[in-house]
Amino acid sequence: MKDDEAADDQEYWWRRYLLGIAALASFVLSNLAFDYFRHFKVGGWIIVVEYMVVGTLALFWLIVYVPPAWRRFHRWRGERGSTALPGPTPRTLLRSYAAQAERSLITLGSEAGGMAAAAWFEQEKSELLTLLYTTEVDTSTVDDLAWLCDALEAWYVRQRQAEPLLALSHQLTAIAKQAQRPELEELAAIRAATAYRLLGDLESAADQLRAAIHLHVPAGAAEPAIRTRLAVEQGLLHLAWAERYPHGDNRDEEMHNAQKWFDEAGLKVPRADPAADIAIQLDRGLVCLHRHDTDGAKEHFQVAEARAAAARDVSAQAHALELLGMESWQRRNTRQAVLWWQEAQDRYAAVEEREGQARCLQHLGSAELVTGDGYLANILLEKSATLRGGADGHEVLERYLAQARRYRQPQAEPAEQSPTPPSPNTPLDRLRQRWRRWWYLP
């Protein structure tokens, strides 16, 4: 991305000088015009207009180009200062792992290297945690430790591992307090809220977000990103609250609040963060889905899918496809829904995102169970449970799996008391069923 921006900058370098050139040209031309029209005694107007135009263009030039130049100067000074420091600290191991974590974080969920990154996290997780808990915190290590936390957080969230995520956020809080870095403290509070939400403890999640809001974070380059993250987590928490009320005013109010926070996040998201932008699009679509606004949901999910494809973010693309499947199911377009979920499952598998893959298999299995093929449903749901290391703690999966286990054999007669799934009744349906079984069976 940075390369693209640099290329754009090089190609359009002349834009930087456009306003200045326009101001100069206006000045010269209007002076010429003034000299010409002075004989007709109408020159006064030209001078007034000239000063206004030149002044305005110059002002705009200052507004547009001085702040970036100032930032560049600061960056240059910072870089020069850092190279002038005496040799690197002896924490080379930490530095090396932080650099590797940074690379893996960037490639996690992407087309290029997503699987390798997942494998790296799986393999090095314990080593990263050891470094995190044993390294002494000081100004030279805090940034590397923060990198480790960032990378591990992304990994835990993808795998929906709430408890390690909570422990990680507590560790980051301790590091931030020790290093007196309020922005890291706020980030840790937001991550703790995510963990509590995943654990179903919404009150504690709300407490963490309240604490995050009250932390005074100095205005800096990362402030909009942290505020965006806070707004997204607030929205997700309201969605979680909404689930506790199936109907009624409370649910509507929670939905409204969720929408409000996602809107706010949309206005704050940094322009250089496409992943955050895609996440907000998906969450906004999710609100539409809860409100049975299928058109709105489809619009958001399609935009997110297109942006994820452009950014080569396979994980986000798979998530968008998974949600598109739900939107199709809401329209009662079951075949399209199954197709979306199949595609999403493939993409999750391609980046080794097991939780996502398991979810898609669960959608497919439960859909098969409802639409007719109990045998195939059982296979899919069992695969989902295997990927998750068992169905425990996954209420929906447990329920559907219990129903599907009655159809373990293709020819087995279902138990009398079990609900009878509708059987395929046309040759085309039978053909389609065979195809699906062939596709999913080992």
Place this chain on the structure above:
Amino acid sequence: MALSINELDLEVVGREITGRPVPGRAHRPYGPYLLGLPALVLASLLLVPMTLTAVSAFRTPGGFGFANFAVLREAGVVHAIGNSIAWIGVALALVVTGLSIALIGHRVQSLWSFLQPALILPFAMSTLVAGAAFRIIFDPAPQRGTVTALSTAIFGGSKVWLGPGWFWVVLVSAFCWTWLGYTVALFRAGLAAIPDDIGRTVQAEGLRGWRRLRAVELPILRPITGIVTLTLVVAAVRLFELVLITVPGPMQHDADVLVLHWWRMPTDPAPGRAAVLALVMFVIVAFVAVIGVRGLRRNWAMPSSVLESCASRPRTKPRPRRRRLGLIVAVSAGLIWMLPMVVLLASALHNPDAARLRGWWRPEGLGLQSLAASGAELGQALISTLFTAGLATALTLLVAVPTAYLLAWGGLPPRLGKLVITVFVVLAVTPLPMYATPLSHAFAMLDMAGSRISLALVHAAVGLPFAVLLLRAAFASAPPSVVSEALLGQVRQSEVINQVRRTYQPVLVAVVILQFILVWNDFVIGFLIGGPGTTPLSLVLWGQARQFATSTGPVAAAAVVSSIVPVVLVWRFWPTIVRGLTVGTKP
């Protein structure tokens, strides 16, 4: 999270933002900033001269310092500042009076139906016309002055109303006559907008009288009180032509106010002294404005119009006796309030000699000669004023609409938005002396003095801030979710315009009418900046009024003719103007 869709329970997860926070700011396109460009150019017509005046106040022969501020210790200046502060007191008293009348009118409906037309029409008339009317009414000769004649008939003698001390009664009466209708109407609109459920709750709680006023009505009316107070205080500090036309020459020193003193002050040897006075005036009104205008700085206004009322809850009718009493009071008060207009019309319908020698109530000397005498002179001025007012209004609208759009939801960073609004608030109340001298010098230097276009430009620049603030409130009444979708490019911006049409259209009408009337009735800008050749209507009226005693008929005729257009406009569009003025002030 599980979502039940069409008989299927689906486990659905939202997407968190993970990893390292990405540095940088939100994507803000620079395109909308261009919408503010015309306003920046137009406002610089005021900002640049204001800066020059401020610098000039500190410039001394030896460099920079506070030497010019010694002028504030001069007896004349202290007297003028004292009078101006007294006028601020009058303005505040008028706010209280207006609120009281509005509260009574809110409780006794019949009172308001009759009183409203009489109260609002003076708002359409220029201060110069009001001054002329009150000068005729309080003329010291019993054969001409209405009040003097009445006092003489009843008490056998009368005070000299335009004499030392008593001219204050005339001045304050004229000021109140002009502004009371505006004050009452705005408070009335605010009271009518109190939501029905609040009204019901108040009734159920048994809140009455003073407790109801303190607990419910005053807090709800706070934004409107802010706007009314601001308008009246600014009008009081800017007072100029009313004193000039109403108070006879020898007493004008006693009635001296800041603007008048500034105008009389010689600028040539020491321009800094006059600049100090201008700066003092500016500081006073800017202080009042920044405090009083908090209602206009709301981020999001309420989406509905303030004049909406719930049809399901009919008002309780007062008892017949109370209604009859209200009717009698309203008709009497309305007739008294109409008196200055009747006096002007009757004087204009007398020939010049009859108007000069006898009272307007006498039938002798009726005729159209006064109208004819002033008509010849007024013809050119009418066309000139129409051109200037039309051009200034069009310019204001062209520049204010995109600027208000930018401020309401153009994506300005919040702090910058607040700063720009504060600048507009301060510009809206800036007294003329802050920019008059540098502007008239610049126009003279550029051979533009006496040009109607330059006069229209100044008027547009002066009217721009208020127009922008009003229009911004209307634009901001769009629901935030629609606005954010428009900003994110997910809905068309026309969708937002459609959402605010109900509030946007009355504000647009209000801005057009008010700006047109302000320019039409203006005296002071034409007098101090316009220069010879612009011939606005009020300058012609002022020229005739300089020989007031000998030209009462033509002055009254000129006043009547010049008031026809604004009176018709205000009469026709008054409800829309009130709706426009109170948009965004609903609690």
